[in-house]
Amino acid sequence: MNFEDGQRPPRPTIRALRALPDEPSSDAKRKRLDTARKLIAAKKFDEVELYDLEHSLLDDARDRFRSGAPDQHRAASKAAGRPVYEVRSRTGAAWRGAVVRDDQGDPWLVYVDRHDQFHNRVADALHDLDNLLPRSAEYKLRAREEAAIRHREWRRQIVESVLTGLAEVLRTNTPQLVDLPADPRTGDPGQLELALEHDSPRGTDSLARTLETTDSLATLTIRSIGRDSKSFHTVVQEVVPLLQPDREQIDAAYTRSGDLELWFPVAQAKLAQVLAATLAPAGPTGPEGQVGPLTQSHYVDKPTLTSGVVQGHAVRAVCGFWFVPICEDDNLPICPRCEQQLPVVRKVYELIQAGGSQGH
Ligand SMILES: [Zn+2]
Structure with missing residues (x-):
């Protein structure tokens, strides 16, 4: 994995991590997501692993950014004042997510929602981009995981x-x-x-x-x-x-x-x-x-x-x-x-x- 600025794979913010839907298809994936959430709640930051977290929405985000062809969401991009990329889960209720690049160029999954709600609400949510972008605690968490x-x-x-x-x-x-x-x-x-x-x-x-x-x-x-x-x-x-x-x-x-x-x-x-x-x-x-x-x-x-x-x-x-x-x-x-x-x-x-x- 490359951890240079602008080259990292997408990571969920803590807020997005909390909002991720459970994976209906896999007990093992569900358990890992659950573990990551519990570790964060317990502030056991040294053990949190988000780069390896398997989730259909995150998998899709990583695939799209790896292949260099993420889909831009027009209304949300306009609201956020910077490109917002839409990612899709292909399992269960087919959730959607919004990914933006931070000022260093690194992509973050900042917003997730059910498929049927996503298009109505994403632009509104992204309008308040500052509130969705990762905070210093999230950068610290990332630095620890990368180390x-x-x-x-x-x-x-x-x-x-x-x-x-x-x-x-x-x-x-x-x-x-x-x-x-x-x-x-x-x-x-x-x-x-x-x-x-x-x-x-x-x-x-x-x-x-x-x-x-x-x-x-x-x-x-x-x-x-x-x-x-x-x-x-x-x-x-x-x-x-x-x-x-x-x-x-x-x-x-x-x-x-x-x-x-x-x-x-x-x-x-x-x-x-x-x-x-x-x-x-x-x-x-x-x-x-x-x-x-x-x-x-x-x-x-x-x-x-x-x-x-x-x-x-x-x-x-x-x-x-x-x-x-x-x-x-x-x-x-x-x-x-x-x-x-x-x-x-x-x-x-x-x-x-x-x-x-x-x-x-
Ligand atoms: Zn053998």
Whole structure:
């Protein structure tokens, strides 16, 4: 999302948010709208998310402004003294909304009404534009949400760069330096080194057993280069639990040069999941399906996996199963349906064998 002046997607003012009709079609959407309203009423502004709020009227406003062709409402524009754009809900009673750009050029949904009333009342309402435009509290709310989105995007990039680096370590069988994107708040960059030490290769039955077992075949070392940065803490918070959910398995020490080093065993199913993420084509998006209990390790594409890790929400696996990527139990075999759609187990096995035989 672009948060430069004049480039933002439309946002509802608090007044418009209160007036939005409930979505008749979706319980999940209704719940989110309800949550946003309650958070504002309770002044819990840090948690309010309006950019992602799904509502047919807001969706239409975003679509029209993204495509650059919003419809101007003539009478309302005349009354407001600046262009007023009409947006339409296509569900239920087909509500209508009025969007205006503020002095910085950013569009705001400032007025909503039922379809049959909208055209009679919108010009009158927009005549009092000053009363409808966002106030400083709304700009503060927006600034907080944008900072939170930037922060989340930064965390997502960190997870992605570490997973990419780990797949590279696996492929090349050499330690990799990973540059971590700078913290948007402090501008603080970070760098770490990833190294995998393979355990000695197993017998020929290993591949056959792979889908049923979760043997640890490798120890991963993550070393923070230089003073430990916020970026590195994010790695520890977000990536390490994905790769090794059991804290007891994680060792940490400072090296003589003052670098922080963590090392822990990584299950073969995790290595397969990481490698699969770099190979999987972008998965379909869409409404969240039924999230089932996690009894197998599934494959997803990298953007999906990283956003699931950072936001803790459910993602759609290659096999169609919905799951939350970070779970307490790491003792899971690989999902055969995922493996069938995206075979990586043999690849991981061969890479590990090559690594093991070259190594110690
Ligand atoms: Zn699966």
